[in-house]
Amino acid sequence: MTEQYDDNYATCDRTAVHLNIYTGASNPDEVTRGTGITPTRLTRKGEVVLLSRGRHHVSPLNAWFLDTESHVTSRDLRRHIDWMLTRLVEARFDAAALRQRGWEIRFNCIWWSRYNTGGPILWPRQLMDIGALGLECGFEFAFYSDTTDVVFAEDA
Incomplete structure (x- = not known):
């Protein structure tokens, strides 16, 4: 079987992968120093963060974030998974060592459905690579499309 991407995935409106590392009392810059990976963003406990709608929020935690949305x-x-895995493998990412520091790691795949049907597919190689890095893989699904004239197979 040849692996081929479908960049115009018909049932997908938008998708992304997020790696979130919550560092407890430690400065999230320690993740960057330890992995050599530049985060998409990070927050420090007590820091004022500007939210998307112009409101301000005081961050309740120290966290380091890497996501595929801007890449x-x-x-x-x-x-998206391959982009993330490439960075983690190149950095010799060691989830077990980070967890030993008491840090919480979340590897999440996010899928916004275009028609409220269908879903993502992962290759066996990707599942094995995620496991080899010691990561659990979470999924979030959402439906935000304006499409209302969806025909399901059982209705056709």
Whole structure:
């Protein structure tokens, strides 16, 4: 079987992968120093953060975030996963060592459905690579499309 991406994935409106590391009392810059990976963003406990709608929020935690949203434009989750895995493998990411410090790690795949049907596909290689890095893989699904004339197979 040949792996091929489908960058225009018909049932997907938008997709992304997020790696979130919550560092407890430790400065999240320690993740950057330890991995060599530049985060998409980070927050420090007590820091004032500007939210998307112009409101301010005081961060309740120290956290380091890396996501694919500003790096990958494909609607194929597999491409997002490969982008993330490439960075983690190159950095010799060691989830077990980070957890030993008491840090919480979340590897999440997010899928916004275009028609409230369908869903992402992962290749076996990706599942094995995620496991080899010691990561659990979470999924979040959402439906935000304006499409209302969806025909389901059982209605056709």
